[in-house]
Amino acid sequence: MRHHPASLDPLFKPRSIALIGASDDVARIGGRPLRYLREGGFKGAVYPVNPKRDTVQGIRSYDSVAALPEVPDVAILAVPAQGTVQALRDCADRKVKAAVVFSAGFAEASEEGRLAQEQIAGIARENGMRVLGPNCLGLFNAGIGYYGTFSAILDAAFVEPGPIAVVSQSGAYGSHIAHLARQRGLGIGQWITTGNECDIDVAEALRWVIDQGDVKVVMAYAEGIRDRDTFIEALEVARAKEKAVVFLKVGRSDVGAQAVSSHTAALAGSDAVFDAALRQYGAYRARTTAEHLDVTYACARGLYPTGNRFGIFTLSGGFGIQMADDASACGLDVAPMPEAAQDELKAMLPYASPRNPVDATAQALTDLPLMTSYIAAMLEKGGYYLFAGIFGSGPASPTFSAKLRQALRTATAGHEGRVLALSMSAPTEIVRAYENDGFLIFEDGSALVNALAALVWFRRSFDAAKQARTAPTATSRIAPPDGALSEHEAKSLLQAAGIAFPKEALVRPDEDAGAAAAAIGFPVVVKISSPDIAHKTEIGGVIVGPRDEAQARDAAHTILSRARDKRPDARIEGVIVSPMIRGGVETIVGVVRDPSFGPVVMFGLGGVLVEVLKDVTFRVAPFDVAEAQRMIREIRGFAVLEGVRGAPPADVDALAVMLSRLSQFAAHNDDVVESIDLNPVLVMPRGEGVMPLDALLVPRNAASRS
CATH class of the missing domain: 3.30.1490.20 (ATP-grasp fold, A domain)
Known part of the structure; x- marks a missing residue:
């Protein structure tokens, strides 16, 4: 059942809250959220429900939800698992719009727990109540002082509101990343942990936070997704609004069941498909928690460069070269300064290296006006969209920091549209001062470069989404075949979808x-x-x-x-x-059903590159020709299609058309087709098309019987 995104408004923006199982002890699960609501600045009514007490933490307590003076927008359930179902029924009887269930001991614990969780989900469905959890840490909306969580990260201090939203299946990870973000000086507006997801899942929470005007970037964490359509919609809306989604996905598994009959299925893994789906719909996949945080930090300002030319200023040749190496590996263009500009810089400091990295040597530390001139020249004449200065521990020096900061402010004045970053190590208050001047600050140069490359990646993704998409190819619905198909029958069906065979x-x-x-x-x-x-x-x-x-x-x-x-x-x-057809580049093309995303198309180079290196990529069906072009260029061996050792360039355009048509066919016949293999597909020289030489189509009814 699809819900309108606004159905989560009562959960995230309540005017009144009931806390069922409220405790006087602020260290208990029922005590923490009440303390947080009391001290966090929430302006609405808070109703503790505890039949054993007249007051809880100084606030009047009520015997039951039925006894409350008004219907609360949200009920937070801090009761044991065995009391949860009845407590939720009481909320439903009172027409409460949303509920948060903290307790564990449900589907993650036992068969009995699974049945109880199904009861919770049933109550939610029958009454139109939205339920978060069970087995979750809750949520908060810092902008209104609403902290519906028992997370201990709020013990010492509340999280300041800001441009970041956190959506996490795991409460522990959600808490940890929020803590790290706070240490980094980042504000978090919305934070939600979905737990067992009996009703509200990561996809729906993601969809809601992306609609919030104050959100610029979302940190998401999940093992997988349940609602493909809402997830894809959320990512597409985020991309259209130019809001970055930085995703940490854990868990790796094989599609498995049809691996024997389908070569494509043997190469497809849920993780590889998820990875490709994130790229396809414009979300950045972080590989580590540190990268999760670094890329989010870089995106939090909402400033994305329109190009990838990267200027590096350094006082040490070695550090500059290391950063240049990292930049090249990340696809940034460490283009040299124009010759005339190099001559000007050389005239100022004859033994400097003004190419790029621009190495002004340690001399610049004793002549800050010289350093100001060098950096200003880079920004004014270098054509760089991104700039990084390498300063090590210099900004931490009590005798030097203020002058250095002023020199950098002067040098970069008027260039607020550029992405400016510094690699440096200094106490927090000094780092914050430089950040207030408009700089992104990283201790590690490699992390800095990776984060800047992510900004370029997002800009390209946002721009690609604005381009007009080609209309879907008209493709036929096929009748469910009666069992397995021969190669000849498979080709006949695919030819009707516009796939040409010899x-x-x-x-x-x-x-x-x-x-x-x-x-x-x-x-x-x-x-x-x-x-x-x-x-x-x-x-x-x-x-x-x-x-x-x-x-x-x-x-x-x-x-x-x-x-x-x-x-x-x-x-x-x-x-x-x-x-018998000779020539061309051997490739493999296929379709397989992914448990999360449904039909996905696979593409890779054939022969040993598939068998040994598994150099393949995926896209969720359907997609247009432009997306197919991006897909083809993702494989490590793409240079083979461009022509190597005197071979002519291959007909990549015809290949892209075929991949898009196959994706349309797969999407239109999702209920009929289990998998498709076209292996090999010869990509002939440019202008000569593609030649699929073999076809295997496994119908879903045949797959289920095998």
Whole structure:
């Protein structure tokens, strides 16, 4: 059931709150949130519910939800698992709009717990109540002083509101990343942990926070997603609004079940598909908690460079070269300063290296006006969209810090549209002062470069989303096949979707393969055609190269004989006779059903690059030709398609059209198709198209029976 995003408003923006199981002890689960609500500045009514006490933490307590003087927008349940279902029923009877369930001991614990969780979900559905949890740490909306959580990170201090939202399946991770963000000086407006997700999941929470005007970047954490459509919608809305989603995804598993019958499925893993889906819809995947924080920090200002030219200023050649190496690895352009500008800088300091990195040597520390001139020249004449200065511990020096800060302010004045970063180590108050001047501050140079590259990545993703998308190709719905399909049947279905195959002939066992081969043109390839023999080579069911009618007849006879001997149970249609095609770049294309995202298209280079290196990438179906072009360029071996060792460039444009058409077919027939393999697909020289030489289509009904 899809909900309108605003259905989470009562949960996130309540005017009144009931705390069921409220405790006088501020260290208990029922005591912390009441203390946080009392001290955090929440302006609405707070109603403790505890039948054993007249007051809780100095506030009047009520025997039950039914006894409350008004219907609260949200109820926070801090009661044991065995009391949760009844407490939720009481809330539903009072028409409470939303509830937060802290307790563990549900689906994550036992079968009995799973059944209780299903009861909670049922109460939510039947009453239109939104439920967060169970087994979660709750949520907060710092802008209104609403802290509906028992997280201990608020013990010492509240989190200041700011441009970041946190959406996490894990309460522990959500708390930890919020703590680290606070240490980094970042404000968090909305924070939500979804726990067991009996109702509200990561996708829906993500969708809600992205709609909030004060949110510029979302830190998300999940093992997986349940609601594909809402998740994709959330990421697309974020990209359209130019709000960064920085995602830490954990957990790796294989799709598994159909790995034997489908080569594509054997190469597909849920994690690889999730990774590709994040790229496809514009979310950045962080590999570590440190990167999660660094990239979020860089995005929090909402400033994204329009290009990737990167200027580096250093007082030490070695550090500058290291940063330049990192930048090159991240795809940033460490372009040299213009020659005339280099000459000017050289005239100021003859033994400096003014190329890029611009190394002003330690001399610049004793002549800060010189350093100011160098940095100003880089920003005014270098054409750099991103700038980094490497200063080490210099800004921490009591005798030097103020003058250095002033020199940097003077040098960068008027360049607020550029992304300015410094690599430095200093006490927090000094770091905050530089941040207030507009600089991003990193201790580690490699982390700095990676974060700047992420900003460039987001800018390109935002811009790509604005480009007009090509209309979906009209593609046919197919009737559910009655069991497995032969290669010839699979090709017929795919041809109706606009996938072109080389001309071929199906020759029945009693027909003349020689005459068919002559009509095709020699040399030919002869293959067994059977819905029950997916892997033809395993029975010797492929003969390559017959050059006349007699050889073609012999090949057909041999193949049919082998099939009868090795697979007497198989249904035999006959043999396929097709032209023997040489040249081109061998690739593999396929479709597989992912548990989270449904049909996804896979692409990779064929042969050893697939078998050993698994150099493949994925896209969630359907997608347009522009997305297919980006997909093709993601593989590590893309240079092979551009032409190497004298080979002509391959027809990448035709390949992109085929991938997009296949994605449309897969999406339109999601309920019918389990997997598709086109292997190999020869990508011919530019202008000559693509040649899929084999096709395996596994219907869902056949997959479920196997």
